[in-house]
Amino acid sequence: MDLKYSEEDAAFRDRARAWLKDNIPRESRPAHGDAIARFDRDWQRKLHEHGWAGLNWPREYGGLGLSEVQQVIWYEECARAGAPNYINTTYIALMHAGPTVIACGTEEQKKYHLPRILSGESLWCQGFSEPNAGSDLASLKTTGVVEGDQLVVNGTKMWTTDGQFADYQELLIRTTHGSERHKGLTWVICDMRTPGITVQPIRTMMGDEHVNTTFYDNVRIPLSNVVGELGSGWKTAMSTLAFERGTGFIGDQLALYERVNQAIVLAGKTRLEDGTFAIDDSAISGRLALIKADTMAIRSMTLAQISEIQQGSNPGPKGSIMKLMVTSTSKALSHLVAEMIGWTFMEYNDNKNDYPLTYDYLWSWVYTIAGGTSEIQREIIADQLLELPRAR
């Protein structure tokens, strides 16, 4: 084992740090409306113009093809500099759709979509979950019927994050009539401007509208938009989910480190009801120290995982361990901060930028539910890592 960075990696860190220092936006990201997408596109365009787009994409598709170590360095520097969170309206395009098109798409699909994703010109959303197919994704019912050179789609998708801003959607539908479970599904690129699509916002308990229900009423999609084979959409979809559970959340894992340090500073200047500083309260400091230890351990786990990837092993169920750990630690942190700040916590106006600490508290449940609930992650660990008998 070896914790030293090569000269090349150290030089990369210096370059990233210097560029971020001069280029991160001065204003914070808007909390509501179209301004959100504008902000994200602008940042992505800037990253692209200066050669920082598609860190993990292969060079032949316009990415940087960075080693995992350099990806970690980039995200650490972003967190350190307070750069915009990369989990934004460009996330699905850059971290899901793009990599899927690279893995399973046709030359034409690659040529059209990949440059537009990298430059921030096209934003994507995901169309996987349905009202009755969340954790059990394979029970999805939205159908696509082949008519000539088109698929005619009918049904409903749910939890479409940022669907109101998206130009395209990665859509998973059932194209074989009467098929069950993982069979007979198709992964298709859906242009969100196609007639018959209605996007209806879902207001969340945070008071924002980042998720939607999407309705499809005889939506006609060209068959040339199918990614992978017609009927083998599950295979195509799994290439993205494995990606998300592997390295897709590296930035979040590392950003947690900054959040904990900020909480420690806050605890040093926040007085409790009895007048003592929060950091001097043994109940609070004990929890905070353990959260800090977990955060350091998450960073170590990130480095261990990328080292194992270098050895050629697939993160597999260890990605589920990572998701469980990152989301539960993040939840513990935002809840501890909420307790620490007393009544100030109750001041909230549905605006993340005005009251970030209350927002983080509410967001913690989104975190432990979205992208595979904590319960589903435990099932994956029980099945794949511990090989316990299955009841399902």
Added chain:
Amino acid sequence: MYLALDSHEKEIANAAVTFLGKEFPLERLHGEHRDSNRLSEFSKLGWLGLSAPDSVGGSGLSIVEEMLFFLEMGRIAGPVGVLTQILAVAAAQSEPDTCRRLINGEAQVALVVEQDSQGKIRLVGDDNAGYALAVSPRSATLFELDISACREVPCLDRSVKMYVGADSALKPVVQRPGDEVWLKAQIDVSAMMIGIAERALNMIVAYAKERQTFGRPIGAYQAVRHPCADMAVRIEVARCQLFFAATAMKEGQADAAMQIDAARLVAERAARENTDSNIQLHGGIGVTDEFSAHLLLKRANLLWRLLGSSKINMKSLLEPGGEVTKERG
């Protein structure tokens, strides 16, 4: 930057598994039989001089290999005396003769686990210990010990002997200033706690595949599967942090002591909660003397007390980090 075992490190880990896995089944700890330190067996194979310099008859390996050895020692609830002996070698490194006698097991050492301001001491060790070792963040001291002046008291973990007495039984021989031995001790004990946590998981997973209730193996129920998954998470988190911390110490990284503090906290949680879940998920058989689950619980209790309360590890973690540059937006 590489945080997975290289081929040399794997070799050491495998050597430890081969020796300990074969010679030290958990069954040896049942009944009234005490697990004697069996120091000569460890000494013969060179484990006591694992990380001591060649000049005193050691193997000159690093804290990383030492950590890998103690992970395996944890899995078999190995003799605590071996830890004391290895730490004593590190404490006595300025005295080659003493070191040699410690490495070949001729001089035996008990560990001072408690020492109060009134001069009362508590030791974990053997009745033929002629030396005692006290380790703190400031120094490590090897004493001559008059064990006959101490009184044996019964210990919850029957595989060790425990003594109380007065510090007049201790006569300083050699002191090593600084935190080097303390940090080693933290890593070694953390490794053993993770080993115990792993053994607990293996025990319940094996049982969950076999034991049937309501016509199914209990491992098919989420009430059992999910706590098992949580056990696996605690282990993975603690293992990765310990690997990082041991490597940071080996390389002399500036934040090594803080990394070790974090490793101790997460390792202790893994030992504490996994030995608990193991008993609970076994049901009735889990609380019987005949079954081995309680041995892991008792050993875990010994280990997390061995170096004092982990409160001491929290201080460095609560220092404001230097990386705070901007409020989050």
